[in-house]
Amino acid sequence: MKLLRCLSMLRVWLASAVMLLAACAQTPLAVPPAGFAATGKINIRQANQSDTAQFSWVAAKQQDQLILSSPFGTTLAELVLQYQGDRVSSAVLNRGEQLDQADDPEQLLQQLTGLTLPVSGMRWWLRGLPSPNEPFAREGEVLLQNGWRITPSDYRNTPLPYRIELLRDDLKVRILINEWNSAAP
Template sequence: MMRRVWLLLCLLSLAACTSFREVPSSATPLAPTVQDQPFDVSGRLAVNIDGKGHVAGFDWLHTLDSDALAIKSPIGNTVASLQRDRDGVTMDANGERQHADDVETLTERQLGWPLPLANMVWWVRGHPAPSSPYAMTADGDLQQQGWLIHISRDAANLELPRRVELARPGLSIRLVLSDWRQFVPLQSLPVTP
């Protein structure tokens, strides 16, 4: 019986993956006067560090002053939560609470790899982070703060990013953004060929 339940869950996951069509997309530069906007998104997260893979679901609520990120098991139970605000970052996992000044320091210490949340806030919306220099590759991928970022969008609504892949030596992070509950397009500059 349990085997059938797992099979059904796997088939439903595959069906959810094919419910939209992705198209590759370049990151679009932001207008100098752009202001951050809140968003609320769920999806799947895959991390590969030195050849070891981990998969989870996530719910991410971003506001102008904070982030709340819940990491979920394949069956939907929250296994870790991360809260960022003006006072720093707190992570609750395995019955323990940890605190640090920034997300990268805390996740490096607790997970063994840094989660670049401050820049991911921009990357998941298809833009370079405005606070640091960046470059574009010939393939249209973004290079920023040591990461190579590949962005795919929903073919039916090109404003909505659907997949963001981050890579650097020994580490890759893939986000599949399957449920945007709140998304406000950011003011971007026209892309010139």
């Protein structure tokens, strides 16, 4: 009798734990209505090539802006992502005199700058969250989504990470945040 009661309680506890974990794992946060901004440094390594740039990411409800600059502050490229709901609907890349537009921001950035950067998911990944558009899994603090292994760290007693590492195949992206601003336009 006592064994049956323990087994029954164990089943209830396990079912509750599974439901709680599923709810936590499937509830990514939306972009705050006031938006957010992050500035810092990004390093992209693939095979024997390494690129480093300063970046500024400004997220608003329907649009994100990524500005990549040289270490001396010269703007290399400006990428503007337009959203329809939570999905990127178009991307415009400004490289000085040239303005290019496409539906696929990663492909556009790769073709025109040579940089491989998963910008479609970065609105969420910068904050250590999964994109609401794709399935994901967690391995402790590590987020697995779209073939990427996202590792946020260095929270500095805040809910936002100051270091994010993205890994996929032989591509490694390190993002170091210098400053967060939660009241961006």
